Structure formats: C-alpha cells, structure tokens
Amino acid sequence: MIDIDVSTDRGIAVVVPHGRLNMVAARQLRETLNGVIEGGTNRVVVDLAETTFLDSSGLGALISGLKSARQAGGDLRIARPTPAVLSVFELTNIDKVLRPRADVESAFDV
Amino acid sequence: MQDERQGTPSTHPGSTASGHDGGDGQDEPGRHDEPGDVALQRAVDGVSDVVGSGSEQLDRITRVARKLFRVTATSITLFDRDRAWLPSAQGTDLRTLPRAQTFCDTTQALGDLLVVHDARDDERFADLDIVRDGGIVFYAGHPLTDHLGNVVGTLCLFDDAPRDLDEEGRADLADLAAWAQHELVSSTEMGQAREVQASLLPAEPVSHGPWRAAGTCLPALAVGGDFFDHGVGSGVLHLGVGDVMGKGTSAALLGAGARAAIRSTHAAVTAGADLGVTATQVARSLTPDLERAGAFLTVFEAAVDLDDGYTRWVDAGSGLAAVVHPDGSWTTLTGQDRPFGVFPDDHWSEHTTTVGPGDRLVVISDGVLDLLDAPETPWPELAAIVRAEETPDDLLDAVRRLARERTPLDDVTVLAVFRQAEEG
Numbered sequence: 001m002i003d004i005d006v007s008t009d010r011g012i013a014v015v016v017p018h019g020r021l022n023m024v025a026a027r028q029l030r031e032t033l034n035g036v037i038e039g040g041t042n043r044v045v046v047d048l049a050e051t052t053f054l055d056s057s058g059l060g061a062l063i064s065g066l067k068s069a070r071q072a073g074g075d076l077r078i079a080r081p082t083p084a085v086l087s088v089f090e091l092t093n094i095d096k097v098l099r100p101r102a103d104v105e106s107a108f109d110v
Numbered sequence: 111m112q113d114e115r116q117g118t119p120s121t122h123p124g125s126t127a128s129g130h131d132g133g134d135g136q137d138e139p140g141r142h143d144e145p146g147d148v149a150l151q152r153a154v155d156g157v158s159d160v161v162g163s164g165s166e167q168l169d170r171i172t173r174v175a176r177k178l179f180r181v182t183a184t185s186i187t188l189f190d191r192d193r194a195w196l197p198s199a200q201g202t203d204l205r206t207l208p209r210a211q212t213f214c215d216t217t218q219a220l221g222d223l224l225v226v227h228d229a230r231d232d233e234r235f236a237d238l239d240i241v242r243d244g245g246i247v248f249y250a251g252h253p254l255t256d257h258l259g260n261v262v263g264t265l266c267l268f269d270d271a272p273r274d275l276d277e278e279g280r281a282d283l284a285d286l287a288a289w290a291q292h293e294l295v296s297s298t299e300m301g302q303a304r305e306v307q308a309s310l311l312p313a314e315p316v317s318h319g320p321w322r323a324a325g326t327c328l329p330a331l332a333v334g335g336d337f338f339d340h341g342v343g344s345g346v347l348h349l350g351v352g353d354v355m356g357k358g359t360s361a362a363l364l365g366a367g368a369r370a371a372i373r374s375t376h377a378a379v380t381a382g383a384d385l386g387v388t389a390t391q392v393a394r395s396l397t398p399d400l401e402r403a404g405a406f407l408t409v410f411e412a413a414v415d416l417d418d419g420y421t422r423w424v425d426a427g428s429g430l431a432a433v434v435h436p437d438g439s440w441t442t443l444t445g446q447d448r449p450f451g452v453f454p455d456d457h458w459s460e461h462t463t464t465v466g467p468g469d470r471l472v473v474i475s476d477g478v479l480d481l482l483d484a485p486e487t488p489w490p491e492l493a494a495i496v497r498a499e500e501t502p503d504d505l506l507d508a509v510r511r512l513a514r515e516r517t518p519l520d521d522v523t524v525l526a527v528f529r530q531a532e533e534g
Contacts, residue, residue: 063406093429096446
C-alpha cells in the first residue's frame, strides 16, 4: 500500500500518489480514481512529483482513469513527472494522450 | 475416470514397490499394462517436478507440525517409483530412502491416517531400518492427495518414544495435511500452467541462409504477460514481441489470446500485407478483451525479407527494438503509435528499414531494462551486449546469466535476428 492524497479545489480533484506505482499500488490508484470520478468530480490532475517509479500497471491505472474521466464528460491530466517516470510515458507513446503538465495549478488551463 | 484413479492406491499394497521397476522407462500410458499405475506415477511426477528440491511453503508446515506435536521429526514424503523422498523434513537429514523402508508406503496403501504407537511391537514395521537402527518408535502419517484423489505423499510425525494421537491431535494432523495438500496442488497447477505457456513459444530457432533468429521469455512469476513468436513463410521472417501490462496469470491469459491473434495474420504478413493494417485489425479484435480487463498490450512486429534484408515493422508502444550495426552503432525502431487497448479507434502504421549484412535486429520487453545499469538510456549497454556475442543463442544465454544475477521484477523477453556478414 502506498499513500495517495486526494483533495478537491474548485471542481478539480488533485490526486498525489507517494512512492512506487507498481502492480499493487496501481490497483489502489485505479480504485481511488474511480471513486473520485464516480463521486462526481470529472476533472482530475494526478500529481506525479512524489511518484518514484511507474510500471505498465501504473500506466494502465492512469489510462483507465483517463477513460472514466472522459466518459464522465471531463478529463484526466498528469503533472510534474520525474525524468524516470516521464521516460515510461515516452517509451509507450502515451505522452501524446497524457501530455505531462509543468504544474498542478495550470494543468487544466489549456 | 476420476473414480478409477481414486481407486488405484488401495490396489497397491506396499510389496508392489519392486513392481514399478518394469515401468520405469515407460511414460506413455497406452503402452503400459496397468493404466492406473501409470496414472498414479504421472500424478506423483507432476507434483515432484514442481516441488523440486525444496520449498519454503512446505518447510513452514513441517516446522509447525514439529512444534505442535512436540515430536523428534516431521516430514512431507512423496513417492517416486521405488523411492520415497522428503522435499521437506525437520529433525532428520534424510532426504531419500527406499520406498519399501518407509511407514508412508503403508499409509499410501491404506489411503487413510495411520498411527503406530510402538513400531517395535508391530510386525509390519519392526524390521524397517529407521526402526531397528534409527530409533524411531512412534509414527503417524496422513495421506496427501492430488486434485484427482491420487495419494501422492504423506505428512508424517516421528518420535523416539511410544506415543498415541488423541482425537484432537488427529484433527490437527488432518488440518495440517489439508494445508500441505493445498500447497502441493497449487504449486502443481502453476507448474503446469508454466509448461503450457512455455510450449506456446516457438520450439525451434530460425536458421535460414545467413540468418539466425531465436528468442527467450523468462517470466518473473510462474507465468507472465510477455510472449514472442517467429515464423518463416514465402522467404519472409515474421516476428513479434508482446508485453501485456502487469504480470502473472491474468497477463498470461491475455497474452495467449494476443499471440494467437497475431499469429492468425502470419500468412497475410509474409505474403506482403501492410503491417499497420494487420496490427490495426489485431488491435480491434483484442481491444474489447483488454478494455474489460483494464489492461493494455505493447507489441513490436516485423517482417524481414530474407533475400535482401528489407524490413517492415510496426511499433505499438513498445519502443524497445533496434538494429545494431557491425561497428557497434545502432538504429532504434520506435514509432509514434500507442499500445493496443488504450483507445478503441487508434491506428497503427508500417515503417521500413533494412537489416544489412552483419546487422543484428534485437527486440526486448521492458523487463530487460531491470537488468541494465542505466535503464533510461538502454541502447549503449544493450548494443555492446548484442555485439559481444557470436549467435542469437549466445546472446540469450548472456541475458539468462544477467537475469540470474539481478533477479528482474518483471518478465524478461529478448528476440534476436542476426544476419551474417557476407563471405569474402
């Protein structure tokens, strides 16, 4: 289990996973994101500044969150990935759909 | 069928141990005089193949048993033709002994709990070596059965003084036996799953003129989400490496489906069909399954013309393929397309390159990155490893050595195609 902080400000949920997003933690993140979206918040920023590791399961959780958010009429964005985590997005060409944002506050500006 | 197998143990009293000798070299049930005999031996083989020489799960059970019953020794005993072997034992160094020299042989024949208060007074056991010379006096053994009910082994208690086992003790022993049985059966099932999955990979490397191709797939758990495939048709080598998100059984099930879907395009691809089109078709067929499972799949596929090295390829988010040149430089084959299962209406495009004389095409899964010193910039290190080896098989051996040294957390797959430099 890892710590995942969730806060909501002006209709945008900010989700901060701390530590390693591996297979076990990915399940947890997936449930957290589902909970947020089903709870009525369809705009979500996942702040990856505190995420030290992200494997394909973690990527899967983000993509499933992205799909749920879009189905609910909103979107999911990622912010502040570390270089190591960014390389996982680039390797799989997921950075085109989950374009990393420089900060959490402006993630929904464009 | 099941009833017949269940009945087998009771038809073999202990004295038939030597009767197995004649069947030793025969593994084919159809050729054997006693099908039940073979079925039982195969059940035992199934368990012993996967339990191997030691198991922490089984050790936990024999340790608990020894503490609970306060006995000199405990063991889990399995039968292997005329031998009994102890994959787990506490309080004794014995690991194998002749089957005829065991209490457990009788327990297996009975198919029921056997308690021997004082073996010295029991003519069935007084002459066993472990009683006469080994100081064993008390024995209690509970049979362990596989999922078909074959008795494949026993959970045993031994003591150097006469004892009894009261009702509560008998119930405790039965509980521990059920636990041991569960460990044996689940490890057997996973072992069988692993074998089945390994059997889905190409059995033979490719050898065609100056071309050699071979791959390996090392699952992190018993089974994994990686797979590779290769085949030659119409002078074209069609190859692919896939990696289902995650690892373990669920990834393996999705991987098996994906491999079959890609293989179904083999004839079209080797006949010249556009890889972008076939990949898109495969993705369309897999996307519902992947979406339901909340998973995605990265794939790299290539079709290499074995006449001239002209190579078509498609990259679905794998990003981990390159042609390593004779001078040690490399060209990565990385597209812009996403993995299968991310968005239902994605498309994939074919790209082209040439694998020239002396070039080596290498495709890996991301588990290989765990084996490298600098996983974020893998190609300098990978290219050096690839150039250092003479053949694809040597390269795979080098990867297996790395995997043994570094214990990767993810499935590790490598597929290599070497084209020899031209003569003279």
